[in-house]
Amino acid sequence: MVTVPRRRMVVDESICRNCGKCLVTRGCKYMAALRIDRDEPPYIDMGRCTLCGACLQNCPFGAVVLVAAEHE
Numbered sequence: 918m919v920t921v922p923r924r925r926m927v928v929d930e931s932i933c934r935n936c937g938k939c940l941v942t943r944g945c946k947y948m949a950a951l952r953i954d955r956d957e958p959p960y961i962d963m964g965r966c967t968l969c970g971a972c973l974q975n976c977p978f979g980a981v982v983l984v985a986a987e988h989e
């Protein structure tokens with residue numbers, strides 16, 4: 918049996934400049950990149966995220982990263 922490593926998208930809050938380009942309204946068509954408070958960095962709802970990678974491309978600062986699920 919082949920084991921596929923579980924992965925997840927996270928926003929590195931130390932890099933994020935809160936520009937909003939990754940958000941549902943501007944980048945994520947799966948409604949997974951969300952921001953509750955305008956002053957807070959987005960978070961990615963892995964219940965919706967398909968790991969499509971669009972936010973990796975859309976973030977101009979490299980703040981969205983793909984990590985192993987264990988590295989939450």
Ligand code: SF4
Binds near residue numbers: 948949
């Ligand atoms: S990987 Fe795709 S689905 Fe997941 S948050 Fe980024 S843009 Fe949305």
Ligand code: SF4
Binds near residue numbers: 979
């Ligand atoms: S696009 Fe990048 S810098 Fe802008 S809000 Fe999203 S994670 Fe933060």
